[in-house]
Amino acid sequence: MADPNPLLSQTSWGEPEAAPPLTEGKLDRRPSLDDTIEHCIGDFGWTQILQVTLVSFAWFFDAQQTFISIFTDAEPKWSCINSNSSSSCNENSNPCQLPRESWSWDFPASTSIISEWSLECAGAIITGLPASAFFSGCLVGGFALASLADSALGRKNMLVLSSLLMSLTGVITAASTNVWMYAGVRFIGGFARATVGTCALVLSTELVGKKYRENVGIIGFICFTLGFLSLPVIAFSLQGSSWRLIYLWTCVPSVLYSIAVFFLVRESPRWLFIKGRKEEFAETLRSIAAPSNRSSLTQSFFGRCADWGEKKQEADVFSALKILVEKGWSCRRLVAVMVVGFGIGIIYYGMPLGLGNLSFDLYLSVTLNALSEFPASLLTFLLIGKLDRKGSVLGLSLFSGVCSVCCVLVRWKVLQIILELMSFFSACTAFDIVLIYTIELFPTCVRNSAVAMVRQALVLGGALSPVLVAAGRTNGLLMSYGVFGVTISICGLFVVCLPETRGRVLSDTMEEEERKNAAFDGIYCV
Template sequence: MADPNPLLSQAGSEEPEAAPPLTEGKRKGPTLDDTIEHCIGDFGWTQILQITLVSFAWFFDAHQIFISIFTDAEPKWSCINSNFSSSCNENSNLCRLPRESWSWDFPASTSIISEWSLECAGSIITGLPESAFFSGSLVGGFALASLADSALGRKNMLVLSILLMSLTGVLTALSTNVWMYAGLRFIAGFWRAPLGASALVLATELVGKKWREKVGIIGFIFFSVGFLALPLIAFLLQGSSWRLIYLWTCVPSMFYSIVVFFVVQESPRWLFVKGRKDEFAETLRSIAAPANRSSLTQSFFGRCAQWEEKKQETDIFSALKILVEKGWSCRRLLAVMVVGFGHGIIYYGMPLGLGNLSFNLYLSVTLNALSEFPASFVAFILIGKLDRKGSILGLSLLSGVCSVCCVFVRWKVLQIALELTSFSSACTAFDIVSIYTLELFPTCVRNSAVAMVRQALVLGGALGSVLVAVGRKRGLLLSYGVFGFIISICGLFVVCLPETRGRVLCDTMEEEERKNAAFDRIYCA
């Protein structure tokens, strides 16, 4: 006769082996990880909807990161038939020509450069909006990193981030000068800072161990789609005001944030760690596969109530304090942040520097966006078959070598091929780094740790944008050459981290500390 409650029977039979001692005795009943695995380990349609909605946030994140490639670009210009035409040609310095001798090929409203007459303003002024965006991301990352772990949770932090980022983007379209524009870009960067970390952590905590790795890659695929959609939007609006690009990308994301708020569930792991067990039980019931849903009885959750209670911090920065106070977690965080920094140099620097390669801007951006699809596919394959450390190290070195080779190759086709190889390798490596980071840290600090690594990525992007500006004036060695050197050196720091492939996620610092004390004592002392 079939067991009328297979979940309880299975959980009860495995419990003595699965539940290690925590204090003075042993837990009675299923562990937190057992419960989540049994309830949501089977991937159902409800989870597919939840994961798809959460991961789609990356689509809009890509728009805001790379939108300045088109809105802040210097438009093409041509000499006009006038008395000054003899002194005007395509190689002339625009700032030394009389204004009557040339004109923009498109209406001045197509770019902030032409609309506000910034063609001779210098790289500091023209690069100010992009620098302000990255600066805002850095400040916002540090200021908001803990909120998803402490007060707001993953879902509310995601909704707030998207909504305020989008609203600021709409207001950016109303800018009247470069200073107002740069200020609003700073605010947009501030609010988008926690978006990626919240989306990644929430998506992976809504599924069981079997699907965690692959679900994490879905967000990166949506980011690639968003990156690819951007040049299409810009091309369709070619000749129109740059303000329309902001409206077409930001208004839909505002409506998207509302859908997420009403449809997506909070992370069950976070709910339990914060002591909200009633919401935890309701969330599991709502997202569990149909075959397991009938097994989630009151008696089952009554057994879950015997799990060890944890004292919760009320300080919004408590998660960051815990990360820093523990020596092993601080060392681990610094090492993975260095790795993220190196990949940020390539990830943001190369797309921003595509104009330096004398390739058609729309075509080169499209090729880079397309290269993220095979990068995500390779990450999808490697994440379940190869060790994290070896994959990251190998891809980092490949990206570095190809970036350096771009400096010495003069054949344009080979140069763009090397650039695409370097960029896609860095993308694949960072996809794996993101999954690796959430596996390195327990639930109570996981979102903060992922957010800090993404901060390092943005910091690398900020340096990359500076190197692009320098390379535009002094040659590719100071941009692509430095890119390759930095990512190669930073990738080596992965050797100071433990391997995590196939391991179970921990929920408290104590669990993580016990599991990795031996490794940290030997390799990271």
């Protein structure tokens, strides 16, 4: 009688180390964990659609907290109380040089932290402190929490914990009484938020078969765009109301979302397997498998999987990061892709924060930038299976840099905003591709940590952006958009030293990835 599972009838399911040596130019085609999960999960069913969509929606709330300061920390418009008075007040005046009784805010002081706490003359360092504190918190949180999703907690639990803490911190932020408390709570919010996008991306791609992995990753980017786009809508609807309401309207739903993820989403079967939790691995595969394949997921089937064995890892929560830096090839890959990420991040986070320097309506310019993320995500979704990772990232980085520098050189405002949108669109597309690229560059045992570190590099660019934006207000666009463009162009060149990964099967252990590297020895820098 024919074996109902022909995939399992092939050669031994032993440890990866036991594989025969590769012949030149060939990869080991023995069934892997990827093949097993692909066989079990089958087609992209409704269960997977629900799971992936729910996980990816974490990006929606992530975007809101990332860019919320565009509105809560904005300097409101003001008007002269009596333009004919002896105070010589007019629209070109500096309010810091005018008597306080000669002008007033156009909206209630509570609409922004600037007006509520009288920070209009406090200087760029103080007014930019909350945004910088948030991104600094992201940096610290990323380094502190990056390895937990690979080691102790897993993808799902880390996502729930980060999302819940980010949301609760946002609610507390609304109770801030001064800029110092506000900046401190924003730092904590950034710390909690650091791994939300990373865990959502890795978990969503590990819940589906390899056929759909590239496209599934883009769902999160679309959700991020929707979250970004929701901000001007929420802010405009609350125009004239307290800035605190914006935090409450974005964070309370996020708390409810975190609870839903805890009860409705399954853990990554890949992570469960390599951690030796075979019973949970089996139960997870049964719950998300296509109905036509569930009958084949018998105890005998999982017994064969048990014979395969897992790669035991250290109990240290930072073990994944240690593995990354101890291996020369993985350390070089990580450094190269982080440099590329830093260059992209300085434009991706800096451009929206610097929109106030372009003399356009803030709500309109933010909306246009948010809308430009849609075609970027759509383009990536449609072409990710056909795009070479290296060439795409390099071309998009250079094009974004050129457009950013041109924003400094042109004086026509319409052309200026068009160039800004083109630069931001290119950076958004490069951002999407780099995260997918990073998933493909590193094996399962360190993947979440690697993606987290690349996100750290992106956020580092974001942490420096408010300083450059503040400098651009007083010293011209050269100090902001000019530096943005030069940085992303130079950093983008580092992608040439990374291997091309389009069409390659994901590895699960460092040894498996090293065997694949051996088949292409000498072709790539790392």
